[in-house]
Amino acid sequence: MVYKTLHWYIFRELLRIFFLTASALTTLLAFGGMFKPFTKQGVDIRQLITIMMNLMPAMLAYAIPIAALFAAVLVYWRISTDNELTACRAGGISFYSIVFPAAVLGVLLAAVDWGFVNYVVPHFLQATEQAVRRDAASLLVNQINRQEKFQLGKYIIYADKASEEATDRPGVSLVVLDGMAAAQLKNDKPEFLIIARRAVATITDHPDSNSSDFTCRLTDAAAFDPNNFTKVTGSIDSFPPGGRAIPVPSFLKDKPKFYNRSALKELIENPYPFPDIARYISDMEDRYTIETINSRMYDAWKSAGAAGKPLTFIARDAASDKRTEYRLIAPNAVLTPDHQLTFSGRPGVGLRLDELNADGKLQSNYTAESVDFLVGQDQFADNATTAKLQLNGATRRDVIRNIAAAP
Numbered sequence: 001m002v003y004k005t006l007h008w009y010i011f012r013e014l015l016r017i018f019f020l021t022a023s024a025l026t027t028l029l030a031f032g033g034m035f036k037p038f039t040k041q042g043v044d045i046r047q048l049i050t051i052m053m054n055l056m057p058a059m060l061a062y063a064i065p066i067a068a069l070f071a072a073v074l075v076y077w078r079i080s081t082d083n084e085l086t087a088c089r090a091g092g093i094s095f096y097s098i099v100f101p102a103a104v105l106g107v108l109l110a111a112v113d114w115g116f117v118n119y120v121v122p123h124f125l126q127a128t129e130q131a132v133r134r135d136a137a138s139l140l141v142n143q144i145n146r147q148e149k150f151q152l153g154k155y156i157i158y159a160d161k162a163s164e165e166a167t168d169r170p171g172v173s174l175v176v177l178d179g180m181a182a183a184q185l186k187n188d189k190p191e192f193l194i195i196a197r198r199a200v201a202t203i204t205d206h207p208d209s210n211s212s213d214f215t216c217r218l219t220d221a222a223a224f225d226p227n228n229f230t231k232v233t234g235s236i237d238s239f240p241p242g243g244r245a246i247p248v249p250s251f252l253k254d255k256p257k258f259y260n261r262s263a264l265k266e267l268i269e270n271p272y273p274f275p276d277i278a279r280y281i282s283d284m285e286d287r288y289t290i291e292t293i294n295s296r297m298y299d300a301w302k303s304a305g306a307a308g309k310p311l312t313f314i315a316r317d318a319a320s321d322k323r324t325e326y327r328l329i330a331p332n333a334v335l336t337p338d339h340q341l342t343f344s345g346r347p348g349v350g351l352r353l354d355e356l357n358a359d360g361k362l363q364s365n366y367t368a369e370s371v372d373f374l375v376g377q378d379q380f381a382d383n384a385t386t387a388k389l390q391l392n393g394a395t396r397r398d399v400i401r402n403i404a405a406a407p
Contacts, residue, residue: 003097006088010075011101017071018105025063030055054128061116068109072102122260136203136212136248137164137173144177152214152246154185155239159199171205180218182239183226194239196221203248213245289385290375291339297373298335301343306333310354313389324363325356326389328371344370353391369393 030052076099079085088098143150144162151157160179167174180199183190197220205212216239223236240246256267256274271277301311310327330343330351345351351371355364368391375387 003093006093006097007101010079010098011105013075013078014071014101014105017074018067018109021070022060022063022067025067026056026060029059029062051128054124057116058121058124058128061113061121064109064113064116068106072105076102118261122263136214137175137201140175140201140203152248155182155246156185157182165200173203173205175201175203177201177216180216180221180239182216184240190226193224193226194218194221194236195224196239199239204245212248214248215245216240286385293375293385293387294335294339294341294373298333298341301330301333306331323358325358325360327354327356328352328389329354330371341373342370343373350393353389366391 076085085098089095140150140157141162141164144157144159149156149158157177158181159177161177163176165174165176177199178197180194180196182194182196184192196218199216199218199221201214201216203212203214218237218239221236221239256264259267267274272281297311304311308329308331310329313326313328315324315326316322328343328351331346332344334342334344336342343351345368350367350369353366353368353371354362355366357363370392372390372392373387374390375385
């Protein structure tokens with residue numbers, strides 16, 4: 001009877017301190033989680049309340065271990081300073097009996113926290129992300145009107161003004177951007193720039209796949225190369241170029257620690273849709289495509305160019321569809337182990353590159369020490385590959401862009 005009374009007495013004290021501490025910590029952590037969306041992402045009050053209500057159960061999982069430790073320290077410190085611990089030892093009660101309530105509470109809270117981390121936290125964090133993603137149009141408008149950038153993965157958007165338009169299509173939001181400027185980043189540097197007098201952004205929510213995508217139609221738009229600010233194309237009508245949609249980035253899909261058990265099992269069985277793995281596979285496919293093109297071009301040179309016959313390339317302007325033909329006569333070619341292809345001429349003579357117009361008439365003639373055949377992914381078209389010839393040591397130094405090998 002004495003043990004039962006003592007155990008319930010200590011257990012009640014532990015629970016009282018635990019619930020008070022867990023409540024305070026959960027509230028503080030939830031407010032901390034809202035600080036960045038509120039100050040940096042332009043979240044309004046309605047969205048802020050939704051985020052907070054979903055963050056409270058998630059933050060409780062992180063508060064439970066801290067609250068349990070604090071409760072145990074505070075309760076056993078108090079019964080020690082009040083000489084209750086001395087009285088128990090004087091009555092023949094062992095140390096193990098005194099700490100038994102804390103051990104029981106620890107086991108119970110460990111089981112509760114395990115359930116929270118594996119099921120409750122992923123559910124509520126996903127609910128938070130879905131709520132924010134459904135209001136992506138509001139976030140875009142708020143950030144643009146605060147003169148801040150709006151970033152979607154490797155794309156950054158600026159505009160003078162943004163306003164949301166009504167639409168009768170469920171799950172679709174429209175945002176009008178006046179004076180838009182956008183950029184695609186590569187290694188944290190702009191790869192190309194786009195400016196437009198007006199743009200209409202469409203954000204489509206896909207509840208079945210728990211995802212959203214972003215497309216943008218442009219009016220009076222042009223793209224530029226930020227390295228030398230020469231115009232890359234005369235006019236484009238969509239962002240990203242090519243009309244493809246940008247998937248709205250997911251904070252949770254990139255972090256397996258926020259997956260529940262069933263999602264982790266699916267990830268183990270099929271890891272390829274995971275963003276990091278999908279990105280690596282895409283990079284390998286791009287690299288394989290580039291290596292294949294360079295190898296085939298080298299084979300074409302061995303069968304024709306090595307015998308003094310010209311290699312023919314066709315360049316087409318994206319805006320006017322103007323066709324220009326280039327004929328390269330190169331006595332030598334080297335394909336490096338990493339599949340970089342370089343054409344070169346004889347010492348003191350060099351190689352020759354002829355430029356012909358659409359009528360087949362010679363426009364320009366270049367003499368160079370070497371020409372690098374550079375292959376890469378086209379940022380203005382989806383799943384497209386382009387090449388360019390870069391002249392080195394030319395009598396008239398020049399870079400000829402967007403040259404595709406003739407079939």
